[in-house]
Amino acid sequence: MPAKDSTSGTILIATILCVVCSLAVSAAAVALKPYQVENAKLDQKKNILDAAGIPKDELGKPASELTSKKIDSLYTWIEEKMVDLDTGQYNTEFDATTFSLEEQASNPKTSEPIVGDPYDNGEDRRPKTMKVFIVRHEGEGPIKQVVLPIYGKGLWGTLWGYLALKSDLETVQGITFYQHKETPGLGGEVDNPNWKSQWDGLKLYDDQGDPTAYVAKGPAPDDDPSAVDGLSGATITSRGVTALVQYWASEQGYGPFLETLKKQIEEEAAAAESPSSAGNATTKAGA
Template sequence: MASNKDSFGRTLFVVVGLCLICSVLVSTAAVVLKPIQQENKLLDKQKYILEAASLINPKEGKITKKDILSKYEQYVDARLVDLKTGEFVEGDANLYDQRKASRDTETSSIPENDVASIKRVADKAVVYLVRNDEGKLTSVILPVHGYGLWSTMYAFLALEADLNTVQGLVYYDQGETPGLGGEVENPKWKALWKGKQLFDAQGDLAISVTKNPTVASSVHGVDALSGATLTSNGVQHSLEFWLGKEGFASFIAKARNGGLS
C-alpha cells in the first residue's frame, strides 16, 4: 500500500510540475509576443488604409513592411473625431482602439437607430486624412462596420476630398460565407465602388447596394453580391449608419464647410 501511495504521489507531483512549467511557458510567450502581435496588427491596418486610398496595389506583388511604413508616415494623418460634434479631439489616433472603446460603457453609447446591428457606438472614431506630395488633401478614409449574415464586417471607406465620391471600399475583417458573402473582398466587386457618389444633389444619402441593374449602373448604385442578400444588406446598413447622424454626419458637414483646410 505504501508503495502504491508513493507511486501516486510521485505521479501527482510530476503532473502538477508539468502544469506549472507549461503555464509559465505559455504566460511568458504571451507577454513576449504581445508587442509583436500588436505591431503586426497595426501594420496590417495601415496596409488596408493605404489600399483604400489607392496608395498601394496588392496585385503588383509583395508589399514590404518598409513600403507600408514609409508610405503611411509620408501621406496619412490619423485624427480622432468626436462623433457628436464632428470636431477633432486630442489623442493618439494610431493607438486608439475603437472596438475596445465601443465595449466600454464609459466611452460609448447605445445607438437610437441601430440599423447596422453594432449594439454600441464609441464616442470617438478615427479618420484618416491622406495628402499628396504637395500637401493637398486627396482622400478621407472612414472606418465603418456592421453585421452581415454571420459576422460583423469591418471596412475602410475612402472618399475623395469632396467627401462624396468613393475612392474605394476595402473590407479587412469579416466572417461571411466564402464564395458568397465573403466576396466583399473580391477585387472585382471592390472595383465597382470607385467613382460612385454617396449623396444626391440635396445632400441626402443615395448610395444603394442593389439587385436592380438600372440602379446599380447609376452613379449612386452598386451591384449586390450574387447569392448573398443578407451580406449585401449588411454593407448597405453599415453605410447608412456610419454616414448618418450617429456616425460621421457631423464630421462630414464640418469638413465640407472648410473644417479640413
C-alpha cells in the first residue's frame, strides 16, 4: 500500500473516489429513470391539454397549476390514434402507447424524406405514421377538437409542439411547444402565454384551402385572421414557426388525415341526427 502523501497514493485515492462517485451517480440514474419517464409522460399530457384549452376552459387555470390526478382525469377526454400520413387513414398496427415521435422521425425504416416543396419545416424526415389526439367532451359525444404533434427548425434547433384544431378542422384552438433551444426572451417567447393565446381562433387555411396561418413580422395586421404577432428580435424563429405550422397543415403533413377526420365528424353528426338515433334516445329516456 503506497503512502497516502505519495504521488501513487494520491492517484489511488482519486481513482477510488472516481469509481465510487461514478457508481453512485449510475445507481441514482437507474433508480430515477422510472420517475423521469413518468414525468415526461405527464408533461406531454399537460401540453396536449393546454393546446386544446381544456384546463383553462374547465378549471380556469393552465395544466401546470393542476395536480397529476386532475391531469389524468382531464386526459380521459383524449383518445390516442395512430394515422398513416400518406393515406390519411387510421393505422391499427402500431401501439400508440409505445410510439416515440423523435425515434420514428430519425429511423429511415419508419420515416420518409421531406420534399420541401412547396412547404418545408426545415427538417430532413418525417414519420410515415403519427400519433394524433382526438378530443371529446368527457371522452364521449361528438369530436370537439384534434391535437396534432408538430415539429420543425427554429434558430438553434428543432421546436417540438402540438397544434390543436377546433371541430371544423380549419380554425386553430391553441399551440404549445414542449421542447426547443430558442433564446430566452427572444425566440423562447414561443412559451409566452400571451403570445400563444393569439392562436385561439386563427384561420388555418385561405379560401382555396392552402395553409395560410403565419407569424407576422412585427404586429399582426388587424384585418388578417391568419396572423399572430411576430416574436420581437427573433425573425428566424418566427419564420420557423410559420414554416412548420404550414407544412403540417398541408397535404405533405396532416392534410389527408384531416380530410378523413372531416368525413368522420360529418358521419357521426349525421348518425346522431338520424331518426333511429332519435328513437333510441327516446326509448332510453322512457326506460
